[in-house]
Amino acid sequence: MSISAPLLFELGAILVALTVLGSLARRFGLSPIPLYLLTGLFLGTGGIADVPAATGFVETGASIGVVLLLLTLGVEFSVSEFSESLRRHLPSAGVDLVLNAIPGAVAGWLLGLDVVGIVALAGITYISSSGVIARLLGDLDRLGNRETPAVLSVLVLEDFAMAAYLPVLTVLASGGTLVQAVVWTAVALGALGMAFVVSFRWGHHVGRVIGHPEDEQLLLRVLGLTLIVAAVAEHLHASAAVGAFLVGLTLTGPTADRARMVLNPLRDLFAAVFFVAIGLTVDPSDLLPMLPVALALAAVTAVTKIISGAYAARREGAARRGRLRAGTALIARGEFSLVIIGLAGASVSALSAVATPYVFILAIVGPVLARFAK
Amino acid sequence: MDVEETLLPGVGLRYEFDNCDGERVAVVAYRGGDFEVFLCNAGDPDKAQRLFRLREREADALAQILGAPRMVESYVDLTKEVPGLEAGQIEIGADSPYVGRPLGDTKARTRTAASIVAIVRDEQVLASPGPAEELHAQDVLVVIGTADGIAAVRQLVDQG
Numbered sequence: 001m002s003i004s005a006p007l008l009f010e011l012g013a014i015l016v017a018l019t020v021l022g023s024l025a026r027r028f029g030l031s032p033i034p035l036y037l038l039t040g041l042f043l044g045t046g047g048i049a050d051v052p053a054a055t056g057f058v059e060t061g062a063s064i065g066v067v068l069l070l071l072t073l074g075v076e077f078s079v080s081e082f083s084e085s086l087r088r089h090l091p092s093a094g095v096d097l098v099l100n101a102i103p104g105a106v107a108g109w110l111l112g113l114d115v116v117g118i119v120a121l122a123g124i125t126y127i128s129s130s131g132v133i134a135r136l137l138g139d140l141d142r143l144g145n146r147e148t149p150a151v152l153s154v155l156v157l158e159d160f161a162m163a164a165y166l167p168v169l170t171v172l173a174s175g176g177t178l179v180q181a182v183v184w185t186a187v188a189l190g191a192l193g194m195a196f197v198v199s200f201r202w203g204h205h206v207g208r209v210i211g212h213p214e215d216e217q218l219l220l221r222v223l224g225l226t227l228i229v230a231a232v233a234e235h236l237h238a239s240a241a242v243g244a245f246l247v248g249l250t251l252t253g254p255t256a257d258r259a260r261m262v263l264n265p266l267r268d269l270f271a272a273v274f275f276v277a278i279g280l281t282v283d284p285s286d287l288l289p290m291l292p293v294a295l296a297l298a299a300v301t302a303v304t305k306i307i308s309g310a311y312a313a314r315r316e317g318a319a320r321r322g323r324l325r326a327g328t329a330l331i332a333r334g335e336f337s338l339v340i341i342g343l344a345g346a347s348v349s350a351l352s353a354v355a356t357p358y359v360f361i362l363a364i365v366g367p368v369l370a371r372f373a374k
Numbered sequence: 375m376d377v378e379e380t381l382l383p384g385v386g387l388r389y390e391f392d393n394c395d396g397e398r399v400a401v402v403a404y405r406g407g408d409f410e411v412f413l414c415n416a417g418d419p420d421k422a423q424r425l426f427r428l429r430e431r432e433a434d435a436l437a438q439i440l441g442a443p444r445m446v447e448s449y450v451d452l453t454k455e456v457p458g459l460e461a462g463q464i465e466i467g468a469d470s471p472y473v474g475r476p477l478g479d480t481k482a483r484t485r486t487a488a489s490i491v492a493i494v495r496d497e498q499v500l501a502s503p504g505p506a507e508e509l510h511a512q513d514v515l516v517v518i519g520t521a522d523g524i525a526a527v528r529q530l531v532d533q534g
Contacts, residue, residue: 077383081384084381134384134385141424143382143385144388144400144410144414144423145420145421145422147420148388149381149382152382152383152385155383155384201457204457257406318420319418319419322418
Protein backbone atom coordinates (compact mmCIF):
# COMPACT_ATOMS: atom_id res chain seq x y z
CA MET A 1 0.00 0.00 0.00
CA SER A 2 1.40 3.36 -0.97
CA ILE A 3 0.29 6.42 0.90
CA SER A 4 -0.63 9.32 -1.34
CA ALA A 5 0.82 12.48 0.16
CA PRO A 6 -1.10 14.81 -2.21
CA LEU A 7 -4.40 13.15 -1.24
CA LEU A 8 -3.72 13.52 2.47
CA PHE A 9 -2.56 17.10 2.09
CA GLU A 10 -5.47 18.25 -0.09
CA LEU A 11 -8.01 16.53 2.15
CA GLY A 12 -6.42 18.00 5.24
CA ALA A 13 -6.40 21.47 3.68
CA ILE A 14 -10.10 21.13 2.78
CA LEU A 15 -11.00 20.08 6.32
CA VAL A 16 -8.98 22.93 7.82
CA ALA A 17 -10.74 25.39 5.50
CA LEU A 18 -14.11 23.91 6.55
CA THR A 19 -13.40 24.22 10.25
CA VAL A 20 -12.20 27.83 9.93
CA LEU A 21 -15.30 28.79 7.95
CA GLY A 22 -17.58 26.66 10.13
CA SER A 23 -16.45 28.26 13.39
CA LEU A 24 -16.82 31.68 11.78
CA ALA A 25 -20.41 30.83 10.84
CA ARG A 26 -21.19 29.51 14.32
CA ARG A 27 -19.82 32.69 15.88
CA PHE A 28 -22.52 34.65 14.04
CA GLY A 29 -25.11 32.02 14.83
CA LEU A 30 -25.32 30.89 11.22
CA SER A 31 -25.39 27.44 9.66
CA PRO A 32 -22.02 26.33 8.29
CA ILE A 33 -23.67 24.59 5.29
CA PRO A 34 -23.53 27.61 2.91
CA LEU A 35 -19.84 28.11 3.67
CA TYR A 36 -19.14 24.43 2.97
CA LEU A 37 -20.84 24.91 -0.39
CA LEU A 38 -18.71 27.98 -1.02
CA THR A 39 -15.55 25.99 -0.24
CA GLY A 40 -16.54 23.42 -2.85
CA LEU A 41 -17.32 26.18 -5.32
CA PHE A 42 -13.83 27.67 -5.01
CA LEU A 43 -12.24 24.27 -5.56
CA GLY A 44 -12.04 22.29 -8.77
CA THR A 45 -13.07 23.46 -12.23
CA GLY A 46 -13.30 27.23 -12.54
CA GLY A 47 -12.33 27.76 -8.91
CA ILE A 48 -9.20 29.22 -7.38
CA ALA A 49 -7.58 25.94 -6.30
CA ASP A 50 -7.58 22.58 -8.02
CA VAL A 51 -7.67 19.43 -5.89
CA PRO A 52 -7.00 16.60 -8.37
CA ALA A 53 -5.96 14.04 -5.75
CA ALA A 54 -8.85 14.64 -3.35
CA THR A 55 -11.61 14.85 -5.97
CA GLY A 56 -12.01 11.07 -6.13
CA PHE A 57 -12.39 10.79 -2.37
CA VAL A 58 -14.78 13.73 -2.19
CA GLU A 59 -17.01 12.18 -4.85
CA THR A 60 -17.02 8.77 -3.13
CA GLY A 61 -17.48 10.37 0.27
CA ALA A 62 -20.43 12.40 -1.01
CA SER A 63 -22.60 9.33 -1.64
CA ILE A 64 -21.72 7.99 1.81
CA GLY A 65 -22.62 11.43 3.16
CA VAL A 66 -26.11 11.26 1.64
CA VAL A 67 -26.65 7.79 3.09
CA LEU A 68 -25.49 8.90 6.55
CA LEU A 69 -27.64 12.06 6.48
CA LEU A 70 -30.76 10.02 5.80
CA LEU A 71 -29.79 7.21 8.18
CA THR A 72 -29.32 9.58 11.11
CA LEU A 73 -32.57 11.34 10.20
CA GLY A 74 -34.39 8.00 10.32
CA VAL A 75 -32.79 7.18 13.68
CA GLU A 76 -33.89 10.60 14.95
CA PHE A 77 -37.59 10.02 14.32
CA SER A 78 -39.91 7.37 15.64
CA VAL A 79 -43.11 6.01 14.18
CA SER A 80 -45.16 7.43 17.05
CA GLU A 81 -43.78 10.92 16.38
CA PHE A 82 -44.79 10.59 12.75
CA SER A 83 -48.32 9.40 13.51
CA GLU A 84 -48.80 12.06 16.19
CA SER A 85 -47.59 14.79 13.79
CA LEU A 86 -49.81 13.43 11.04
CA ARG A 87 -52.84 13.46 13.33
CA ARG A 88 -52.31 17.06 14.43
CA HIS A 89 -50.79 18.64 11.35
CA LEU A 90 -52.01 16.92 8.20
CA PRO A 91 -53.64 20.15 6.94
CA SER A 92 -50.45 22.10 7.77
CA ALA A 93 -48.44 19.60 5.73
CA GLY A 94 -50.85 20.04 2.81
CA VAL A 95 -50.62 23.84 2.91
CA ASP A 96 -46.83 23.57 3.23
CA LEU A 97 -46.61 21.28 0.19
CA VAL A 98 -48.89 23.33 -2.05
CA LEU A 99 -47.47 26.75 -1.16
CA ASN A 100 -43.81 25.81 -1.37
CA ALA A 101 -43.57 23.18 -4.11
CA ILE A 102 -45.60 25.13 -6.66
CA PRO A 103 -43.27 28.18 -6.85
CA GLY A 104 -40.35 25.82 -7.54
CA ALA A 105 -42.29 23.93 -10.21
CA VAL A 106 -43.40 27.17 -11.90
CA ALA A 107 -39.85 28.53 -11.82
CA GLY A 108 -38.57 25.31 -13.37
CA TRP A 109 -41.20 25.52 -16.09
CA LEU A 110 -40.38 29.20 -16.81
CA LEU A 111 -36.67 28.34 -17.01
CA GLY A 112 -37.51 25.73 -19.64
CA LEU A 113 -36.34 22.74 -17.58
CA ASP A 114 -37.59 19.25 -18.48
CA VAL A 115 -39.91 17.18 -16.25
CA VAL A 116 -36.99 15.97 -14.08
CA GLY A 117 -35.84 19.55 -13.53
CA ILE A 118 -39.34 20.79 -12.68
CA VAL A 119 -39.98 17.96 -10.20
CA ALA A 120 -36.52 18.47 -8.67
CA LEU A 121 -36.89 22.24 -8.27
CA ALA A 122 -40.34 21.78 -6.70
CA GLY A 123 -38.76 19.46 -4.13
CA ILE A 124 -35.87 21.86 -3.51
CA THR A 125 -38.17 24.79 -2.68
CA TYR A 126 -40.50 22.53 -0.64
CA ILE A 127 -38.18 20.89 1.84
CA SER A 128 -36.93 22.91 4.81
CA SER A 129 -33.72 21.92 6.50
CA SER A 130 -34.52 19.91 9.64
CA GLY A 131 -30.84 19.93 10.61
CA VAL A 132 -30.45 23.70 10.46
CA ILE A 133 -33.85 24.44 12.01
CA ALA A 134 -33.67 21.96 14.89
CA ARG A 135 -30.33 23.48 15.88
CA LEU A 136 -31.69 27.00 15.45
CA LEU A 137 -34.66 26.37 17.76
CA GLY A 138 -32.29 25.09 20.44
CA ASP A 139 -29.89 28.03 20.02
CA LEU A 140 -32.72 30.56 20.25
CA ASP A 141 -34.25 28.84 23.32
CA ARG A 142 -37.53 28.32 21.56
CA LEU A 143 -38.24 24.74 22.58
CA GLY A 144 -40.62 25.89 25.31
CA ASN A 145 -42.61 28.10 22.94
CA ARG A 146 -46.13 27.27 21.89
CA GLU A 147 -45.42 27.37 18.16
CA THR A 148 -42.45 24.98 18.37
CA PRO A 149 -44.37 21.67 18.17
CA ALA A 150 -45.95 22.96 14.95
CA VAL A 151 -42.53 23.71 13.45
CA LEU A 152 -41.14 20.31 14.44
CA SER A 153 -44.24 18.48 13.20
CA VAL A 154 -44.03 20.17 9.80
CA LEU A 155 -40.36 19.14 9.59
CA VAL A 156 -41.16 15.51 10.43
CA LEU A 157 -43.90 15.36 7.82
CA GLU A 158 -41.66 16.95 5.18
CA ASP A 159 -38.94 14.43 5.90
CA PHE A 160 -41.34 11.52 5.56
CA ALA A 161 -42.69 13.03 2.35
CA MET A 162 -39.12 12.77 1.05
CA ALA A 163 -39.36 8.98 1.38
CA ALA A 164 -42.10 9.03 -1.26
CA TYR A 165 -40.58 11.79 -3.34
CA LEU A 166 -36.98 10.63 -3.73
CA PRO A 167 -37.86 7.36 -5.56
CA VAL A 168 -39.95 9.36 -8.08
CA LEU A 169 -37.04 11.67 -8.70
CA THR A 170 -34.51 8.82 -8.90
CA VAL A 171 -36.57 6.97 -11.51
CA LEU A 172 -37.24 10.11 -13.55
CA ALA A 173 -33.58 11.20 -13.35
CA SER A 174 -32.38 7.81 -14.59
CA GLY A 175 -34.59 8.17 -17.67
CA GLY A 176 -37.61 6.20 -16.48
CA THR A 177 -41.17 6.97 -17.46
CA LEU A 178 -43.86 8.45 -15.25
CA VAL A 179 -45.50 5.01 -14.93
CA GLN A 180 -42.24 3.50 -13.69
CA ALA A 181 -41.90 6.38 -11.26
CA VAL A 182 -45.36 5.71 -9.86
CA VAL A 183 -44.62 1.98 -9.54
CA TRP A 184 -41.37 2.58 -7.66
CA THR A 185 -42.99 5.12 -5.42
CA ALA A 186 -45.58 2.51 -4.53
CA VAL A 187 -42.74 0.08 -3.79
CA ALA A 188 -41.01 2.70 -1.64
CA LEU A 189 -44.21 3.43 0.26
CA GLY A 190 -44.69 -0.32 0.78
CA ALA A 191 -41.15 -0.52 2.14
CA LEU A 192 -41.88 2.47 4.37
CA GLY A 193 -44.96 0.67 5.70
CA MET A 194 -42.86 -2.45 6.29
CA ALA A 195 -40.25 -0.40 8.15
CA PHE A 196 -43.05 1.02 10.32
CA VAL A 197 -44.34 -2.44 11.17
CA VAL A 198 -40.85 -3.77 11.85
CA SER A 199 -39.97 -0.80 14.01
CA PHE A 200 -43.26 -0.91 15.92
CA ARG A 201 -43.60 -4.63 16.50
CA TRP A 202 -40.10 -6.01 16.33
CA GLY A 203 -37.99 -2.92 17.01
CA HIS A 204 -36.53 -4.55 20.13
CA HIS A 205 -35.50 -7.64 18.13
CA VAL A 206 -33.78 -5.47 15.52
CA GLY A 207 -32.10 -3.75 18.44
CA ARG A 208 -30.93 -7.09 19.83
CA VAL A 209 -29.42 -8.21 16.53
CA ILE A 210 -27.76 -4.88 15.74
CA GLY A 211 -26.99 -3.81 19.28
CA HIS A 212 -23.64 -4.78 20.73
CA PRO A 213 -22.11 -3.52 23.97
CA GLU A 214 -19.01 -2.35 22.08
CA ASP A 215 -19.40 0.89 20.15
CA GLU A 216 -17.10 -0.30 17.40
CA GLN A 217 -19.23 -3.38 16.74
CA LEU A 218 -22.43 -1.32 16.80
CA LEU A 219 -21.00 1.16 14.30
CA LEU A 220 -19.83 -1.56 11.90
CA ARG A 221 -23.13 -3.43 12.08
CA VAL A 222 -25.36 -0.39 11.55
CA LEU A 223 -23.16 1.03 8.81
CA GLY A 224 -22.73 -2.31 7.03
CA LEU A 225 -26.45 -3.06 7.06
CA THR A 226 -27.32 0.46 5.93
CA LEU A 227 -24.89 0.49 3.03
CA ILE A 228 -26.16 -2.89 1.79
CA VAL A 229 -29.83 -1.83 2.03
CA ALA A 230 -28.98 1.50 0.37
CA ALA A 231 -27.18 -0.30 -2.46
CA VAL A 232 -30.13 -2.64 -3.03
CA ALA A 233 -32.55 0.30 -2.99
CA GLU A 234 -30.41 2.21 -5.47
CA HIS A 235 -30.14 -0.83 -7.72
CA LEU A 236 -33.94 -1.06 -7.74
CA HIS A 237 -34.12 2.69 -8.59
CA ALA A 238 -35.78 3.39 -5.25
CA SER A 239 -32.94 5.69 -4.14
CA ALA A 240 -30.14 4.77 -1.75
CA ALA A 241 -31.20 7.69 0.47
CA VAL A 242 -34.64 6.16 1.06
CA GLY A 243 -33.10 2.77 1.87
CA ALA A 244 -30.89 4.39 4.50
CA PHE A 245 -33.84 6.33 5.94
CA LEU A 246 -35.83 3.11 6.33
CA VAL A 247 -32.96 1.37 8.15
CA GLY A 248 -32.78 4.35 10.51
CA LEU A 249 -36.51 4.12 11.23
CA THR A 250 -36.31 0.47 12.28
CA LEU A 251 -33.82 1.33 15.03
CA THR A 252 -35.61 2.30 18.25
CA GLY A 253 -35.05 2.77 21.95
CA PRO A 254 -31.60 2.53 23.53
CA THR A 255 -30.08 1.05 20.34
CA ALA A 256 -31.17 4.19 18.49
CA ASP A 257 -29.70 6.41 21.21
CA ARG A 258 -26.36 4.65 21.01
CA ALA A 259 -26.44 4.49 17.21
CA ARG A 260 -26.97 8.27 17.17
CA MET A 261 -23.95 8.70 19.38
CA VAL A 262 -21.57 6.61 17.28
CA LEU A 263 -22.93 7.76 13.90
CA ASN A 264 -23.11 11.51 14.44
CA PRO A 265 -19.35 12.27 14.20
CA LEU A 266 -19.12 10.15 11.07
CA ARG A 267 -22.19 11.89 9.62
CA ASP A 268 -20.71 15.32 10.36
CA LEU A 269 -17.56 14.44 8.40
CA PHE A 270 -19.20 12.84 5.38
CA ALA A 271 -22.07 15.34 5.19
CA ALA A 272 -19.47 18.13 5.05
CA VAL A 273 -17.71 16.23 2.27
CA PHE A 274 -21.07 15.94 0.49
CA PHE A 275 -21.71 19.70 0.71
CA VAL A 276 -18.21 20.35 -0.67
CA ALA A 277 -18.88 17.87 -3.49
CA ILE A 278 -22.05 19.73 -4.50
CA GLY A 279 -20.08 22.98 -4.68
CA LEU A 280 -17.35 21.19 -6.57
CA THR A 281 -19.67 20.06 -9.39
CA VAL A 282 -20.84 23.62 -10.04
CA ASP A 283 -18.73 25.92 -12.19
CA PRO A 284 -18.81 29.40 -10.58
CA SER A 285 -19.03 31.05 -14.02
CA ASP A 286 -22.39 29.30 -14.61
CA LEU A 287 -23.81 30.81 -11.43
CA LEU A 288 -23.69 34.54 -12.17
CA PRO A 289 -26.33 34.63 -14.92
CA MET A 290 -28.69 32.58 -12.71
CA LEU A 291 -28.22 34.68 -9.57
CA PRO A 292 -31.21 37.05 -10.14
CA VAL A 293 -33.50 34.06 -10.72
CA ALA A 294 -32.23 32.36 -7.56
CA LEU A 295 -32.74 35.57 -5.57
CA ALA A 296 -36.30 36.03 -6.83
CA LEU A 297 -37.17 32.39 -6.14
CA ALA A 298 -35.65 32.68 -2.66
CA ALA A 299 -37.73 35.79 -1.93
CA VAL A 300 -40.96 34.17 -3.10
CA THR A 301 -40.43 30.89 -1.26
CA ALA A 302 -39.32 32.68 1.91
CA VAL A 303 -42.71 34.39 1.94
CA THR A 304 -44.62 31.17 1.17
CA LYS A 305 -42.78 29.38 4.00
CA ILE A 306 -43.72 32.16 6.41
CA ILE A 307 -47.37 31.74 5.40
CA SER A 308 -47.38 27.94 5.69
CA GLY A 309 -45.44 28.05 8.99
CA ALA A 310 -47.85 30.65 10.38
CA TYR A 311 -50.77 28.44 9.37
CA ALA A 312 -49.28 25.46 11.23
CA ALA A 313 -48.58 27.61 14.32
CA ARG A 314 -52.16 28.87 14.30
CA ARG A 315 -53.33 25.28 14.58
CA GLU A 316 -51.33 25.06 17.84
CA GLY A 317 -53.14 28.17 19.05
CA ALA A 318 -50.16 30.53 18.76
CA ALA A 319 -50.80 34.27 18.48
CA ARG A 320 -49.47 36.64 15.82
CA ARG A 321 -45.87 36.85 17.02
CA GLY A 322 -45.66 33.11 17.59
CA ARG A 323 -46.93 32.52 14.06
CA LEU A 324 -44.30 34.84 12.62
CA ARG A 325 -41.60 33.03 14.60
CA ALA A 326 -42.77 29.66 13.27
CA GLY A 327 -42.91 30.95 9.70
CA THR A 328 -39.46 32.48 9.71
CA ALA A 329 -37.93 29.45 11.44
CA LEU A 330 -39.02 27.25 8.53
CA ILE A 331 -37.42 29.40 5.79
CA ALA A 332 -34.00 27.72 5.93
CA ARG A 333 -33.41 25.19 3.16
CA GLY A 334 -30.36 22.99 3.43
CA GLU A 335 -29.19 19.41 3.31
CA PHE A 336 -32.23 17.87 1.59
CA SER A 337 -32.44 20.45 -1.14
CA LEU A 338 -28.78 19.62 -1.76
CA VAL A 339 -29.53 15.88 -1.78
CA ILE A 340 -32.07 16.59 -4.53
CA ILE A 341 -29.52 18.64 -6.48
CA GLY A 342 -27.09 15.76 -6.07
CA LEU A 343 -29.65 13.29 -7.47
CA ALA A 344 -30.93 15.32 -10.41
CA GLY A 345 -28.04 17.74 -11.05
CA ALA A 346 -26.17 15.31 -13.25
CA SER A 347 -29.03 14.88 -15.72
CA VAL A 348 -30.28 18.50 -15.67
CA SER A 349 -27.25 20.77 -15.85
CA ALA A 350 -29.21 24.05 -15.62
CA LEU A 351 -30.71 22.88 -12.31
CA SER A 352 -27.62 23.13 -10.10
CA ALA A 353 -26.77 26.58 -11.49
CA VAL A 354 -30.02 28.01 -10.13
CA ALA A 355 -30.65 25.68 -7.17
CA THR A 356 -27.20 25.85 -5.56
CA PRO A 357 -27.23 29.65 -5.08
CA TYR A 358 -30.89 29.34 -4.02
CA VAL A 359 -30.02 26.97 -1.17
CA PHE A 360 -26.98 29.09 -0.38
CA ILE A 361 -29.13 32.23 0.01
CA LEU A 362 -31.86 30.63 2.11
CA ALA A 363 -29.46 28.70 4.33
CA ILE A 364 -28.00 32.10 5.32
CA VAL A 365 -31.10 34.30 5.22
CA GLY A 366 -33.41 31.77 6.94
CA PRO A 367 -31.61 31.65 10.32
CA VAL A 368 -31.03 35.44 10.24
CA LEU A 369 -34.73 36.18 9.69
CA ALA A 370 -35.69 33.65 12.36
CA ARG A 371 -33.40 35.46 14.80
CA PHE A 372 -35.01 38.82 14.00
CA ALA A 373 -38.55 37.53 14.48
CA LYS A 374 -38.62 37.81 18.23
CA MET B 375 -54.13 19.91 38.24
CA ASP B 376 -53.84 19.55 34.49
CA VAL B 377 -50.45 18.83 33.00
CA GLU B 378 -50.48 19.22 29.26
CA GLU B 379 -48.11 16.90 27.45
CA THR B 380 -46.89 17.76 23.95
CA LEU B 381 -44.64 15.68 21.72
CA LEU B 382 -41.65 17.54 20.27
CA PRO B 383 -40.65 15.31 17.35
CA GLY B 384 -36.91 14.68 17.28
CA VAL B 385 -36.39 16.50 20.59
CA GLY B 386 -38.46 14.89 23.33
CA LEU B 387 -41.54 15.87 25.32
CA ARG B 388 -42.87 19.10 26.75
CA TYR B 389 -44.99 19.30 29.89
CA GLU B 390 -46.92 22.47 30.70
CA PHE B 391 -49.04 23.55 33.63
CA ASP B 392 -50.30 26.72 35.27
CA ASN B 393 -49.12 27.38 38.81
CA CYS B 394 -51.13 29.03 41.57
CA ASP B 395 -49.96 32.52 40.50
CA GLY B 396 -51.37 31.93 37.03
CA GLU B 397 -47.89 31.61 35.51
CA ARG B 398 -47.40 28.99 32.85
CA VAL B 399 -44.50 26.64 33.57
CA ALA B 400 -43.09 24.47 30.80
CA VAL B 401 -40.62 21.62 31.19
CA VAL B 402 -38.89 20.19 28.14
CA ALA B 403 -37.64 16.64 28.66
CA TYR B 404 -34.94 15.89 26.11
CA ARG B 405 -34.56 12.38 24.79
CA GLY B 406 -30.95 12.36 25.98
CA GLY B 407 -32.17 12.69 29.59
CA ASP B 408 -31.63 16.43 30.12
CA PHE B 409 -34.38 18.84 31.15
CA GLU B 410 -35.03 22.51 30.59
CA VAL B 411 -37.47 24.56 32.62
CA PHE B 412 -39.24 27.53 31.05
CA LEU B 413 -41.56 30.22 32.34
CA CYS B 414 -43.96 31.67 29.82
CA ASN B 415 -43.72 35.36 29.13
CA ALA B 416 -46.61 37.53 30.31
CA GLY B 417 -46.40 39.91 27.34
CA ASP B 418 -46.34 37.22 24.66
CA PRO B 419 -48.15 34.08 25.85
CA ASP B 420 -46.43 31.93 23.23
CA LYS B 421 -42.89 32.83 24.17
CA ALA B 422 -41.19 30.92 26.94
CA GLN B 423 -38.27 32.27 28.92
CA ARG B 424 -35.69 29.63 29.71
CA LEU B 425 -35.00 29.49 33.44
CA PHE B 426 -32.44 26.72 33.76
CA ARG B 427 -31.18 23.46 32.35
CA LEU B 428 -30.71 20.24 34.30
CA ARG B 429 -28.55 17.25 33.48
CA GLU B 430 -30.10 13.86 34.17
CA ARG B 431 -28.54 13.52 37.64
CA GLU B 432 -29.44 17.06 38.63
CA ALA B 433 -33.02 16.41 37.56
CA ASP B 434 -33.02 13.29 39.72
CA ALA B 435 -31.78 15.30 42.67
CA LEU B 436 -34.43 17.98 42.14
CA ALA B 437 -37.12 15.34 41.76
CA GLN B 438 -36.12 13.78 45.07
CA ILE B 439 -36.41 17.17 46.69
CA LEU B 440 -39.80 17.83 45.18
CA GLY B 441 -41.24 14.38 45.72
CA ALA B 442 -41.04 10.88 44.44
CA PRO B 443 -43.39 10.46 41.48
CA ARG B 444 -40.45 10.48 39.07
CA MET B 445 -39.96 6.86 40.07
CA VAL B 446 -42.77 5.96 37.71
CA GLU B 447 -41.00 7.67 34.80
CA SER B 448 -38.13 5.24 34.76
CA TYR B 449 -40.57 2.35 34.72
CA VAL B 450 -42.42 4.00 31.87
CA ASP B 451 -39.10 4.02 29.98
CA LEU B 452 -38.76 0.32 30.66
CA THR B 453 -42.28 -0.39 29.49
CA LYS B 454 -41.60 1.39 26.16
CA GLU B 455 -39.07 -1.33 25.36
CA VAL B 456 -41.48 -4.20 25.85
CA PRO B 457 -44.71 -4.02 23.84
CA GLY B 458 -47.79 -4.71 25.96
CA LEU B 459 -46.06 -3.86 29.23
CA GLU B 460 -47.38 -0.83 31.09
CA ALA B 461 -46.79 1.00 34.34
CA GLY B 462 -49.48 2.40 36.58
CA GLN B 463 -49.92 4.16 39.91
CA ILE B 464 -52.58 3.00 42.31
CA GLU B 465 -53.45 4.84 45.49
CA ILE B 466 -54.58 2.90 48.55
CA GLY B 467 -57.86 4.48 49.61
CA ALA B 468 -58.64 4.94 53.30
CA ASP B 469 -61.42 2.34 52.97
CA SER B 470 -59.25 -0.25 51.21
CA PRO B 471 -59.42 -3.66 52.93
CA TYR B 472 -55.60 -3.83 52.90
CA VAL B 473 -54.90 -0.72 55.01
CA GLY B 474 -52.74 -1.85 57.92
CA ARG B 475 -52.13 -5.28 56.39
CA PRO B 476 -48.89 -6.56 54.85
CA LEU B 477 -48.41 -6.27 51.08
CA GLY B 478 -48.11 -10.06 50.84
CA ASP B 479 -51.78 -10.41 51.87
CA THR B 480 -52.91 -8.93 48.57
CA LYS B 481 -51.31 -11.87 46.69
CA ALA B 482 -51.33 -9.41 43.80
CA ARG B 483 -48.61 -11.16 41.84
CA THR B 484 -50.38 -14.54 41.97
CA ARG B 485 -53.86 -13.19 41.35
CA THR B 486 -53.19 -10.60 38.64
CA ALA B 487 -49.71 -11.43 37.23
CA ALA B 488 -48.82 -7.75 37.68
CA SER B 489 -45.90 -6.75 39.93
CA ILE B 490 -45.82 -4.06 42.59
CA VAL B 491 -42.34 -2.64 42.12
CA ALA B 492 -42.44 0.31 44.51
CA ILE B 493 -44.51 2.03 47.17
CA VAL B 494 -44.52 5.82 47.32
CA ARG B 495 -45.29 6.96 50.86
CA ASP B 496 -45.25 10.67 51.73
CA GLU B 497 -41.97 11.77 50.19
CA GLN B 498 -40.27 8.40 50.33
CA VAL B 499 -39.99 5.67 47.76
CA LEU B 500 -39.74 2.07 48.93
CA ALA B 501 -38.25 0.29 45.95
CA SER B 502 -38.94 -3.45 45.55
CA PRO B 503 -41.07 -3.75 48.73
CA GLY B 504 -41.08 -7.14 50.44
CA PRO B 505 -44.28 -9.10 51.21
CA ALA B 506 -44.06 -8.07 54.90
CA GLU B 507 -44.25 -4.35 54.10
CA GLU B 508 -47.35 -2.90 55.77
CA LEU B 509 -49.66 -0.83 53.59
CA HIS B 510 -50.96 2.53 54.76
CA ALA B 511 -53.81 4.68 53.52
CA GLN B 512 -52.65 7.15 50.81
CA ASP B 513 -49.73 4.91 49.83
CA VAL B 514 -49.23 4.88 46.06
CA LEU B 515 -48.33 1.55 44.54
CA VAL B 516 -46.23 1.58 41.38
CA VAL B 517 -47.40 -1.40 39.35
CA ILE B 518 -45.95 -2.96 36.22
CA GLY B 519 -47.85 -5.41 34.08
CA THR B 520 -50.34 -5.62 31.27
CA ALA B 521 -53.17 -3.05 31.15
CA ASP B 522 -55.58 -5.77 32.36
CA GLY B 523 -53.23 -6.78 35.15
CA ILE B 524 -52.94 -3.20 36.41
CA ALA B 525 -56.72 -2.79 36.33
CA ALA B 526 -57.05 -6.03 38.29
CA VAL B 527 -54.64 -4.78 40.99
CA ARG B 528 -56.66 -1.56 41.21
CA GLN B 529 -59.84 -3.52 41.80
CA LEU B 530 -58.05 -5.78 44.28
CA VAL B 531 -56.82 -2.97 46.54
CA ASP B 532 -60.15 -1.15 46.30
CA GLN B 533 -62.46 -4.06 46.98
CA GLY B 534 -60.32 -6.98 48.17
